[in-house]
Structure formats: structure tokens, C-alpha cells
Amino acid sequence: MAAENLEKIVSLCKRRGFIFPSSEIYGGLQGMFDYGPLGVELKNNLKRLWWKHNVYERDDMEGIETALLTNRYVLRYSGHEKGFADPLIDNRTTKKRYRFDHLLRDQTPEVRQELAAAFDVPEGADDYEALALALLDEPVRAEAALKAAKVIDPEDGKPGDWTEPRAFNLMFKTQVGPVADSESFAYLRPETAQGMFVNFKNVLTSTNRKLPFGIAQIGKSFRNEITPRNFIFRVRELEQMEIEYFVMPGDDEAIHEQWIQDHLNWWVEKVGLKRENLDLFEHTKLSHYSKRTVDILYKFPTLGFDELEGIANRTDWDLGSHSKEQDTLGLSPNTREKAMKNEHSTEKLTYFDQPNNRHIVPYVVEPAAGVDRGVLAALCEAYDEETLENGEVRVVLRLKPALAPIKVAVLPLAKNKPEIVAKSKEIKKLIQSQGDVRSVYDDTAGIGKLYRRQDEAGTPLCVTVDYDTLGQSRDGGTDLIDTVTVRHRDTMQQERVAISDLLAYIQEHIR
């Protein structure tokens, strides 16, 4: 049985050491989580799979790692200073704070209709985002209208004493250097993307790339989300896996489509998410920079289908916005019209199109996925409660072996028998000599309990060393000397394998 709600996953993560609330012994810090011993392995494995697929296995990609603290002008000209904001509102009575559009979404259609009529938003009863924008434009009038329409606070089910709605910028600011003045701050980046745009020329000239080519980055981003929630689904310190893929204008639409299909397949084939638990969502309301955006959604327990990755055709918006002398670049009409005039950049982020002897601003296709959401999806997909023949329920994480935090656990049948312990540790060392394979030795419980523990950790193989391994079978036989029992997580079936064949056997079964 799959996990019917997120609580099951949260509980397993705490119990087994995948993910903990951050700063827990001091009461936690909302929207922050720490990855424990199993979590860090799972997360690293997911990132490694992504990097392998998107960088190593292609001939048109470069990797990069850019700073988390970002010059404010990068985020001014990207549009984040002005536009990376959520609408928010407070109820003075309950002291609760809400995302304003979500508060409107949770009202009855009649309440929204009343507000839509007052603010002349014909589609407002159905389109809560449009309604929120209209009210944000006139905050004083909105405050009175919300009270008149008796907008309910979900906290207490009563009409709220609402403040004016206002835009709340989601970027974290911090001071750089010892002097605190109005100019000495930088932002913690809200996405990894901007680091790739502003390094476009550096990568292009240092690698001699030709279009189309891409830059990939995995790293932390920070967003002061108004309502972080649903475990690691919406957090304030998140990790992203992003690609900026630069193309000739005109090739963008077909290449965009290719990335959508490629990444949809990746989530299925490499991460192991079932196709029926994934969906594509075509945005109808586009961000100012986007020509087309398609989200890959995953069906999370409790939440239903929600965003795992967004894949946007960003046109020449980004390179155009970060360039000097924009009037000379032949930018697309949308970028020309809406991008801020750049008075601080020292570069034109252009590409020399040799065959046509001209400089152009490449278009960008951006597949942008959340690492934390990827980890959560993998955990949700893998979680299974299986009722055994004896009526016992075992929790098993059926992770793809490539994602499993521990590939092989070596378990001695008797921990009070020094030769069995020594042989087990020797085998653990042998397996570990295979480099990247995380293997553990565990003798802290009886064999049944140890198996269950590894099932919950998602360990595909357990190797057991017993008297037979030492050539000390109860019946006096020595046939099984230098063999071990290998037990498979998914089927619980066991096989006897010669130690001399063990490494090859493991490689075959964890691929």
C-alpha cells in the first residue's frame, strides 16, 4: 500500500534519519530542514543522476557553480527586486498571515463575486489571482471591501479584521562587509538561474561553445516563503537543479518541446516515478519573460498533483535584460518593451552568428527542478506497506537502486561469534572498495529486525554471514564455505552467493 498521506513520509524520515526539522532542539526554524544520514545519501544520489544525464551524457552542456550571495544589480535587472513578491495580508484579530490570493481562493464564490463586482474584474469569481492583483492595486479600498464582503479567516471561521493587502518581496537580504549602510547589502539568490545568465560570456569564451549549448547548475536558493508548508515541498532554503539552454531564436519552440519530453522520461526511467503519477501542466498565464511554460507535476500524497519541475521558454529576456546598450541588440518586441533599461552592466551578452556575420542575443530554454521536491517524490513513490503472510506489516522503500542511500548492508548472523563478526567486517570492506557503493555493517539487533530496518532505508541488498560461511555448518558439511546469503529487499528472496562472485553480483543488482 502506498503512503496515503504525507505524515507517513514525515514520520519515516524522522524515524530512519532521512530528514529532520532544522534547529529542532531550539524549537525549529520554519521552512528549514536538515538532511540526516540517509537523506544526504538519497539527495546526493538524485543530484548525481541528474548531473550524469544532463551534463556527462550530452555533448552540449557545461556545469557551473556560482555564488549564493548575489550583487543586487543582478536581481534588479532580472526583475526580482520589483516583481519577486507574493501578495500578503494579516488578520488583526487572529494575528494570522495569509498569501492574499490563497485567502481569496478559499472563500465562497459568492464572496469572490462581490469583490469582483466592486473592483470590476469580470473573471474574478473564478480567477482568484486576477482578483488579488486588482485589489492589490487599490489597497485602501481593498481593506474596506474585504470587511464589507465578510471575508472569512480559515483559522477561526469568522470574518476577519483585515489589513491592507500588500506585496511582500521573497528575497533574503544580508549585509556584506563591516560597514552597514544602504548600499552594502547583497541578496541570497532566489534561484540558481541568474548565476548562469551573468556568466554566459565567461562560459562561452572559455569553452568555445557554439549554439545550441547549455549551462547546468545544482545549488541552494533562498525564498522567504510566506507560508512554507507540506514538509520539504515548500521550504525557505531549497535546492535547485537548473539548466539554461541557449538556442538560436527560431529553434526555441522545438527545443523546448524536446526538453519537456526528455525530462518527463528522466523522472520515470531514472528516478522511478510512475508515469500515471506525473502530469504536464500548460501555463495559460505566463510570467513576463515566458513565451511558453510547461510544468511537470507529481501526484504527492495529501497535496495531489503539484509542481516538480518547470520548463520555460524565456526567449531573449535574460541575456537581453543583463546587457548594456540594449537598443543595439535587436531584441524581441516583448523584451524591448518590458525589460528595464540596464545602466550598470558592462557586457553585451551576445553570440556571434558566424554564418550570417551578425551578433545575436540567444533565446533560453530553462528546465528548472527542485531537489527537495525530487527527494520527496522519490520517497512517496517508493513507500510501501506490505502485509506479509503472517499478517505482519513491513514498511519497505522500493527506491531505484541507484537512488538507495545504502546499496548493501552486511549483517552477521551472530554478533557474539568473533569469526563471524570479523568475516562480516572483511566483506563490508571488500564491498566498500568498489568506490561509490555505500555499504554498512550492522550488528545492533537480531537478523529479522536488521532486515526490517534496511527495508525501511530502501537498501536493495543485505548480505548475511553465518556459520556456513565459515565452513561450520550444523550438519558438519563444508559445501557452503566462503559463501554468503544475499537477501533482496523487494522480494525478500535469498540466494547463496560465493564471496568470490559477490562484487560482480552486487554490481549487476544495483545498476
Ligand code: GAP
Ligand atoms: N529559474 C526558474 C525557477 O526558479 P521556479 O518554478 O520558481 O523556477 C523551480 O522553481 C523549481 O524549484 C520548482 O519547480 C520547484 O521544484 C522548486 N521550488 C521552487 N520554490 C520552492 C520552495 N519554496 N521549496 C521547495 N522547492 C521549490
